[in-house]
Amino acid sequence: MSQASQESKELLFALAGNPNCGKTTLFNAITGARQHVGNYPGITVEKKEGRYSLNGRQIRLVDLPGTYSLTAYSLEELVARDFIVHERPEVVINIVDASNLDRNLYLTLQLLELGVTVVVALNMIDVAEGRGVRIHAEELSKRLGVPVVPTVARRGDGTESLLRAAVETAQSNPRLEPVHISYGPDVDPVLKEMEKIILDHGFLTGLYPARWTALKYLEEDEQVKTKGRQLDPKVSEVLEAMAAKLTEHIQKTLDSYPEAIIADHRYGFIAALLKDGVVEQRFKGNRLHLSDQIDRVLTNRFFGPIVMVAVLYAVYEFTFTCSELPVQWFETAFGALGQWAEKAIPEGPLRSLVVSGIIHGVGGVVGFIPLLFFMFLAIAFLEDTGYLARAAYMLDRVFRVFGLHGSSFMAFIISGGIAGGCAVPGVMATRTLRTSRERLATLLSAPFMNCGAKVPVLAMLIAAFFTENRAQMLFLLTLLAWVFALVLAKIIRLTILRGPSSPFLLELPPYRIPTFKGLMIHTWERIWQYLRKAGTVIVAISVLLWAMMTYPGLSASEKAALDAARQTILEGLSLEERVLVTSEREEALPPQVHEARERLRAIEKHEAATALRASFAGKMGTALEKITRWCGFDWRTNLALVGGFAAKEVIISTLGTAYSLGNVDTDETTSLSERLRHDPHWNPLVAFAAMLFIMLYSPCFVTVTCIVKESGSWKWGLFSMAFNTTVAFIVATVVYQSGLLLGLGS
Incomplete structure (x- = not known):
């Protein structure tokens, strides 16, 4: 190959390192927005790729899963090793934590024994120096026989020097002999x-x-x-x-x-x-590092849980306070868009599809993006500072009481333990659990958390019926999710998954100050997943449910009877009065014109409600009322909950479509929350029962599929659907019926 063609070839670099070594932070610092997130073919492990250009050389960078070893004991180790062996990157950039050098170099040795070309990023050098540790990178490089470049990934320090060393190493095309260690x-x-x-x-x-x-x-x-x-x-x-x-x-x-x-x-x-x-x-003696000093308070048996609850509550206060105005702007924008579509599209099925099926359906879901943005931002901050690892450490004792493992905490958090996660990666996170019993108990109970799909639904109902106590109500629902998840996990561990718990070992990374860029990237990744679902799955399901709520429509005899009733009203008016009835004028109408208009509107509302109830979806929802009336749910709510089996966000879009189809005031721009608040069927007791049911019932279809893959059997996916829905029905029924007995149903 000529020199010119060699220099034009894209270089493939892989980032490898232990968990918490700053590998993903370094990846984000290098690639920024130029990255793609997906999955390895046929595997649920996340794959991140990004691109970078250095002096004209194009670099493709792959962020491998964090792993302590190349011996394939876990799926992450298997994926990392297979990529290195089969894809043969020109250079493996091995990120090591300078403050825990001896442990991190274990993976480095395995890479060198494998004979791959390695460049070592000596990351978090500032943390090591803060602990009085000075590392001579040149001497370490000489002894390892590979380039060693000091970096501080969170600040971007040393990243260009690291890439330059990697490019130079790749261009020199070294043929390294595998390192030989005596055993x-x-x-x-x-x-x-x-x-x-x-x-x-x-x-x-x-x-x-x-x-x-x-x-x-x-x-x-x-x-x-x-x-x-x-x-x-x-x-x-x-x-x-x-x-x-x-x-x-x-x-x-x-x-x-x-x-x-x-x-x-x-x-x-x-x-x-x-x-x-x-x-x-440089420092001798029993010196307590800053992270250790902070941990004396934050992981203290007495103060630690208090701080953790305060942090959780602060997340909700921050989320609702910052998102209140942006959510209103989104609702106003979608209301105006619906009004414009009403005027721009001629009356008929197309207008109904666009306005009720898409704008009111998807708009309700997308309208909560500001709320999710601030929630994801707060969670990313807690993750990047290292606080969530401390929470896992503190809760291990609690988890053991319920037959789980300290590592189960991260699966719960990822699934929405602070609200706003996703059960799919939460279920996947159970791979770190060594025993099958603990893993199954965790992946079956993690979906009870309030994921990012449930949060907008809960927030919409809270906004409608608990306006004065929004943060407190979501905080209460989060605590209830934890209580139900742990209690039900205990029941599962005492019955179908009996056995002892395994010991818990967890590395506590040093506290770090997150970078603005890193926080934005982590937040955007979660928001983009939500948007992608809203633009594909939710649109498709919204259109399908709109069709089910629109057809077959009223029979010819019913339409004829309603048309005759309209004609009778109009025949009693003069030509001038008929023009006023159909105009948009509201002020100074003659009494007979105002009365005729109200009678016509009543007919239209009756027609819309009758057509909706006579539709395929309406008949299904009505049939389910025989059971769900014990929970206080009507047929519209039933439709939304059935749609929620596909994706929880669909609950909002289905309610939006149902109440839009049943609403004939075309100029009304009220939000779904306001419509529910003024609906005679809904009240705070029904709303609370509905929130508990939504929080607890069957995981979405994608999560069920993931449970099947992770457990290796369809029976656990079906068990999760049946068990969770049964629990949700019992809890919602008990709450609603108890509320009625206490006189709270008005």
Whole structure:
């Protein structure tokens, strides 16, 4: 390849590193808005890609899932390793936390043992220096044999130098020999013998270095062993037998396992690597770092929970206070758009579709984007500062009471534990749980959280019936979601998923000050997911439900009777009075004209309500009233809840469509909240029962599909739908009927 064509070729770089090392912050600092988020093919693990141009060289950057190791014990480790092995990036940029260097270099060693081209980003160098640790990057680079570049990702410091080093490394096309580490007198001879067998038979040598393959057999890496059996069962059988023999020997002599011995020697290699001139500890003694000092208060058994509740309440106050005006602007804009469409489109099915099916349906959903923006912003701030990890640490003791695990906290938070998350990544987050019982209990209870799809529905009902206590009401609903999720998880763990809880280990990252750019990127990612759903799934379902609420319409005899009633009213008026009745004039109307107009409007309202109730959807909603009347729900509410099985946002769009089709005052620009407030069927008791039902009933279809994938069985997805809906019905019925007994239903 010529020099010119080589320089024009796009370079593929992969970012690899431990969780909480600043990897994604560095990725955001480099790529900014030039990134794409999706999933790896056939896998629910998130894939982030971005592009960057450095002195004319185009770079494609892939942010690999955070992982502590390249041994495929989890799906994230498997995805990261497969990408490196199969996609063969020109450079793997390994981000290490300078303040926890010895632990982070474990992944670096594995990358070097794999023989890939590595550039090390020595990130959070400012945190290390704040702790009195000075790292000599040049000496570390010399000992590792790869470039080492100090960075502070949250400020963007060192990012260009890092990319320049990566480009230079890629252009020099180095052929690195895999790093060779001694694993002691018990392991080394077996490794050498296995390596010889692998080389003699060309066994997996197209994918991995021979010694690395041997190590994977000793570490019981199932993916490598499966590939080996498929390629050459006889060689794989020999290697497995050698690994089993070594395991038996180490168990007898050292009371350990090969993977533990291997890990010990890697950490020993790292300790030797960092001695004599690489790491300098400037402060001696038992110095308490700033993060530790803060943790003495924020994770204190007494003060910690108080602070956590205060933080949660502050999120809601911030969200509602900042979003109040923007939400009103959105509602006004969609109201004006509906008015314009009423005048611009001739009367008929098309106008009904555009106004009732799309504008009033989707507009109700999109109108809550300002509220979600501020909520997502607050959650991103808590994540980026490191506070959410502390909350998980504090709640581990609580979770154990309910048969769960401290790591379940993150699945709950991601699903909407502070409101505004999504149950799909929350269910996926349960992969970090090691035992199947805890994982299943967590993924079945996480959907009870108030996800970003439920929040607009709850906020709309709160705005209609609990205007004076909006933040307090959403705060109460969040606490109730946690209570129900934990209690129901306990019931599940005591019945169908019995068994002990596993121990909890969690790294507490140092506190950091988030960057404005990072917060905006994290917030926009969540908002874009919501918008994408509103522009695709919700539009499609809104149109479908509009059709079901429009057809088949009134029969010919019913239409004829209504037309005759109109004609009778008009025949009693003079020609001039008929013109006034159909005009838009409201002031100074003669009494007979005003009376005729009111009678005509009453006929139109009766016609719209009758047509809606006679539609396919109306008949379905009416049929369900036999059951849902115990919860206080009418047929319109039933339609919205059925639509919510597809996506919870559809509840708003369906109510918007239903109340728009039943509303003949075409100039009215009132919001859905105001329409419900003035509807005789609705009251605060019905609204509260509806909010509890919406909060608890079946997860959306996408979440159910994800539960099926993560659990490996459709029975758990169907169980989740049936169990959650049954719980929701019982709770809503108890609340509504109790309220009626107490006289609260007026």
